[in-house]
Amino acid sequence: MQEYDYSDITPLPIQTGLQDELCQIMYTDEYKQLMGLARAMLSANELSPRALQLTSRIIDVAPAFYTMWNYRFNIIRHNVAGCDDAVSYLNKELDWLDEVTLNNPKNYQIWSYRQSLLKLHPSPSFKRELPVLKLMIDDDSKNYHVWSYRKWCCLFFSDFQHELAYTNDLIDADIYNNSAWTHRMFYWTNAKRVASEVELADELQFVLDKIQLVPQNISSWTYLRGFQELAHDAGQWNDKLVQFATSFIGNVFSLPVNSPQDLPEIESSYALEFLAHRWSVDSSTRENAIRAYNLLATKYDPIRKNLWQHKLKNLN
Structure with a gap:
């Protein structure tokens, strides 16, 4: 990586220096130098290659610094406008971003930045995004930011x-x-x-x-x-699905309920919940829905008792 000279830049302070500050943050000298340079160059709206390199260094030490991501995008957008090969330039930026992404799986700024790059790209490719998305999901299959970005890509590329x-x-x-x-x-x-x-x-x-x-x-x-x-549409498959769900609750509907403790265990409380909802939308099966919600509230899902009582209230 080429090293640039920043000696002509006077860093701007990142601390007020006031004696009565409630709590002064103990920044390292390196951090204060980098941020001071960044503040000065941002104030001057410098959009040069050395400004781009500086944002790389700052994002490395403070990857959640949204202002630096925005500054970097302004630099990229400026350089693309005067670039002979915008595709190669932006692909190089995406290569850099892939490494940052893999090292910062919970950083949401990365994903909005990726979106901005793809919108700017003359020929963006969903295929190019798939490997990094797979790696991220393999690392954490429930990463909300990655799933949101994948959804965005599907819609952006109209590719499902x-x-x-x-x-x-x-x-x-x-x-x-x-x-x-x-x-x-x-x-x-x-x-x-x-x-x-x-x-x-x-x-x-x-x-x-x-x-x-x-x-x-x-x-x-x-x-x-x-x-x-x-x-x-509404009645299609109802009989088949009701029969399917009923197979997981045994014979609880035919048993007298003297006490919830007398009722047997069932394979799935969610099957009973599914049936309760299905029966609640039809007046002819409303009594079954009432029985199902009562069973959920008293025996099979009492932790959500307030929810089932709310459902019962809405049936009356």
Whole structure:
């Protein structure tokens, strides 16, 4: 990396020096020198290669310093305007950013900066983004910033072709990965295509199979409810799904309730919750919904008792 001379810059102070300050931050001399240079160059709106290098050094020691990210983008945007090969220039910047990204997985400024670079890029590529996204998710499969950026990329590039297969792999690795289930629903909600009945039926079977593997998994039951409501009009598949969910609650509806302690355990409280919701939208099954919510409140999910009582109140 080329080293630049900053001797002509008079650093601006980053501390007030007031004696009555409540708490003075103990900055290192190196930090004060870097930040002082940055303040001076930012004040002068210097958009040179040496200013760009300085932002690299500052981001290395203070990666969450939003002002430096904004300053760096202004430098990049200025240089691109007078560049003969903007594609190569921006690809080089993305290469630098990949290293910073991998070393700072929880830094949200990185992702807004990546978005700005792709918007500026003459020929941005989703394919180029996929490896770093995979590495980040492999490191932390529930990293909210990475998932948000992946969603943004899908919409920005209008490209959803990788998403179902990708979530398949993640769900196979961890069936409880709510981020993967949520992203899968994002696909069905936002992909601009009309799915065939065969594809919809295959997707329904996919989630039913996952529930069979782990019945007590809120992610798959929530996905089932959302997918059914999204992909089908109101009465379609109701009988099949009600029968499926009922298979996880045994015979609790046929037993007298003298005391919650007398009731047997069930395979899935989320199946009972699914049934309660399904029955609550039809006046002919309203009594079943009331019974289900009472069972949840008293026996099968008492930790959310206030929620179930709220649902019951809305049924009356």
